[in-house]
Amino acid sequence: MTDRPHLAVIGAGPAGIAATLAATAHGLRVTLIDGAPQPGGQYHRQPAPELRARRPQVPHHRWRTWERLRGGLAEVEQQGWARLLMDYHVWCVERGPDGFTVHALLGPEQTEPVAVDADGVLLATGGYETVLPFPGWTLPGVVTAGGAQAMLKGQLAVSGRRAVVAGTGPLLLPVATGLAAAGVEVAALVESADPKGFLRRAPALARGPAKAVEAAGYAARLARHRVRTLVHHTVVAAHGTDRLEAVTVAALDGDGRVRPGTERRIACDTLAVGHGMLAHTDLAGTLGCRLDGLAVAVDEEQRTDVPGVWAAGETTGIGGAALSLAEGHIAGRSAAARLRGTAPDPRDRTRPARVRARLRAYFATLEAVYAPPAHWTDLVTDDTVVCRCEEVTGGAVREAVRDLGAGDARTVKLLTRAGMGWCQGRMCGPAVAGLAGCALTPTRRPFARPVPLGVLARQHEEP
Structure with missing residues (x-):
């Protein structure tokens, strides 16, 4: 096996x-x-093994697809063709004259450094949620929509008994449905997208009939659970002292502003909120891969512009599991051919390529429909915390722009420390850019995640 690339x-x-x-x-x-x-x-997040879930498939999507993937992975691992390093966090990928070295650390304690030497690297690092700030969003009980879903899938737990699911994006439907099925009273599903946007783009959305059927299924289940759906609405504020007690929601007008007089208060102990997804590009940035907007740029074989590096899935653009499967298939075959010194057979990727083209077009349309409200920054008061790590408020960001001449997110960061904390701007980056009135741009860092100094000190120790 060792003579294989x-x-x-x-x-x-x-x-x-x-x-x-x-x-x-x-x-x-x-x-x-x-x-x-x-x-x-x-x-395909699974319940922790110690929970001994009797029906792990209940809170999950496309269980049969997962069974096929899991079975195939177990087979190639057993046969020695693949090695799995789970719970290892990659913090850097070095490019050398003879290939690449992937550096990773085990678990949250960041122990057991491992270095994996490889002839090629395939980045399938996925995406992460965007949450735009509003008064009260830091209260205990306010979680991301994806966080609520991960808690339900991985821990078979919920964060409260009465929830509001809010924001924008297709993720809200399965989150609300999953919470309702788990016994949570979902007081409301609050979607900021304008229904007129779906009607205007109906021909383009018709390219994804399976997704339309899936959405209809979620809507039917929400109706059975009597979940109230408020479209073209947004969360104005979250209320509580020690933890979340209620939220105020309001309708939006055609320009994306709150319509005065439409505010209503909804009692709840959980708010699951999300405003879309962004691609994880940190490792691509350390390798010098070209970006296309906020995602990794790839060619028809899923190759980046760095030789020996491929990218697939949501790191190349948010598009869901089916698109990720198609891109992963194309990238894996391309890597196999290129690293063995041959060209891929075009017939090998005909069907995945068709799926990729159709789903990319479909999700580009969805992205336009599910854009956050145009004037969401109007809801951010001067005392609203924007950067949670460094406790920077909306007022401090506005002051940096208005009084200190900051014209971009990097200058705001230097003047306020917004984005200098543990998350390195992943959570607050979109908010800071929005308040500063500038475009969100990815930042390139030498490391993809914080790493202990002791690990760095040992990297080049003499033997």
């Missing part, structure tokens, strides 16, 4: 698993690395 796949979600199966089937050794204890990613 070696591919390091970073990320064990749908794209990473599909890439691993395709690459091993076409002659590569693969090391699959992921920061979660089990493969599957967010979409």
Whole structure:
């Protein structure tokens, strides 16, 4: 086996698993690395084994697809074609004259450094949620929509008894449905998207009939649970002392502003909120890969502009599990061919390429429909915390722009420390850019995540 080319796949979600199966089937050794204890990613997140779930498939999507992926992964691991490093967090990928070295640390304690040498690297690092701030969003009981879903899938737990699910994006439907099925009283699903946007783009949305059927299924289940749906509404504020007690929501006008007099207060102890997703591009940035907007740029084979580096899944643009599977399949086959010194057979990717093209067009349309309200910054008061790590308020950001001449997010960061905390601006970056009136741009860092100084000190110790 050691004479086969070696591919390091970073990320064990749908794209990473599909890439691993395709690459091993076409002659590569693969090391699959992921920061979660089990493969599957967010979409196929599994309950912790110690919970001994009797019906783990209940809170999950496309269980049969997951069973096929899980079975294929177990087979290639058993046969020695793939090695899995779970609960390892990749903090850097070094490019050398003879290939790449992937550096990772085990678990949240960041112990047991490991270095994986590979001939090529495939980035399947997925995406992360965007949450735009509003008064009260830091109260205990306010969680991200994806966080609520992860808690339900991975821990079979919920954060409260009465919830409001709010924001914008297709993720809100399965989150609200999952909470309702778990016994939570979902007081309201608050979606800021304007229904007229769906009507205007109906021909483009018709390219995704399966997704329309899936959405209709969620809507039917919400109706059975008597969940009130408020479209073209937004959360104005969250209220409480020690924890969340209620939220105020209001209708939006055609320009995306709150319509005066439409505010209503809804009692709840949980608010699951999200405003879309952004691609994880940190590792791509450290490698010098070109970005297309806020995602990694790739060609028809999912190759980046850095030789020996592929990218697949939501790191190349948010598009859901089916698109991630198609891209992972194409990337794995391309890597297998290129690292063995041959060109991929175009017939190998005909069907995945068609799926990719159709879903990319579909999700580009969805992204336009589910854009956050145009004037969401009007809701951010001067005392609203924007950067939670450094406790920077909306007023401080506005002062940096208005009085100190900051014209971009980087200057705001230097003047206010917004984005200098543990998350390195991943949570507050969109909010800071919005308040500063500038475009959100990815930042390139030498490391993809914080790393202990002792690990860095040992990197180049003399033997």
